[in-house]
Amino acid sequence: GAGVSQSPSNxxxxxxxxxxxxxxxxSGHTALYWYRQRLGQGLEFLIYFQGNSAPDKSGLPSDRFxxxxxxESVSTLTIQRTQQEDSAVYLCASSSRNPVKExxxxxxxxxxxxx
Amino acid sequence: AQTVTQSQPEMSVQExxxxxxxxxxxxxESNYYLFWYKQPPSRQMILVIRQEAYKxxxxxxxxxxxxxxxxxxxxxxxxxxxxxxxxAMYFCAFMKNTxxxxxFGTGTSLTVIP
Numbered sequence: 001g002a003g004v005s006q007s008p009s010n011x012x013x014x015x016x017x018x019x020x021x022x023x024x025x026x027s028g029h030t031a032l033y034w035y036r037q038r039l040g041q042g043l044e045f046l047i048y049f050q051g052n053s054a055p056d057k058s059g060l061p062s063d064r065f066x067x068x069x070x071x072e073s074v075s076t077l078t079i080q081r082t083q084q085e086d087s088a089v090y091l092c093a094s095s096s097r098n099p100v101k102e103x104x105x106x107x108x109x110x111x112x113x114x115x
Numbered sequence: 116a117q118t119v120t121q122s123q124p125e126m127s128v129q130e131x132x133x134x135x136x137x138x139x140x141x142x143x144e145s146n147y148y149l150f151w152y153k154q155p156p157s158r159q160m161i162l163v164i165r166q167e168a169y170k171x172x173x174x175x176x177x178x179x180x181x182x183x184x185x186x187x188x189x190x191x192x193x194x195x196x197x198x199x200x201x202x203a204m205y206f207c208a209f210m211k212n213t214x215x216x217x218x219f220g221t222g223t224s225l226t227v228i229p
Contacts (some may be wrong), residue, residue, distance in 0.1 A: 035217075038220075041221055041222075042119075042206055042219035042220050043160075043208075043217070044218040045216045045217055048215040050215070053218070058216065059216065062225075089158065091160065093160070104160075104162065106159055106160035107159075108157065108159055
């Protein structure tokens with residue numbers, strides 16, 4: 001079946017512009033994560049959705065970052081007033097229930113470059 | 116706070132040989148999970164192996180095994196009979212039993228030499 005998909009695969013934007021990144025999880029997966037990966041670095045947790053529970057937003061670096069998810073479907077990560085430091089690969093992952101006990105499936109990521 | 120340290124930024128190994136990637140972590144939790152993820156050039160993150168901290172037995176998955184030393188807070192990955200397809204970045208990760216956050220190390224770039 002289809003895996004996790006993300007769009008766009010690459011995004012170049014100008015400093016100060018808003019960007020929206022999309023994640024389509026595997027159908028039926030209730031858990032969804034967003035991560036940021038800066039060049040040469042590990043993954044940095046941003047936000048976690050689990051079913052209809054309130055999301056865990058503790059990893060969002062500033063109020064310029066927000067994410068939404070409708071039910072157990074698509075999620076969008078929005079970055080407002082982008083800064084050059086936001087340049088990174090943004091990865092989305094989903095799992096069927098408990099991301100610890102169930103394998104997380106990662107998307108290919110969106111590479112964001114802020115000029 | 117939880118931290119994960121991978122002290123080997125780059126490693127290489129001859130095809131068919133064995134290599135060990137190191138990972139240490141710092142936590143005050145007693146129950147947690149540890150993971151090794153592989154990220155090939157395609158950027159797709161792939162789970163290699165998972166270890167529950169309450170299990171004393173080291174996890175194994177085919178050619179991949181871990182050496183989990185809970186007291187030392189060490190979680191190394193051994194790859195046996197290395198294959199060219201093992202070339203990738205390898206990330207060690209930690210998750211509390213009660214939390215949602217995964218904490219990742221900075222990764223080790225492994226190159227398998229033919």
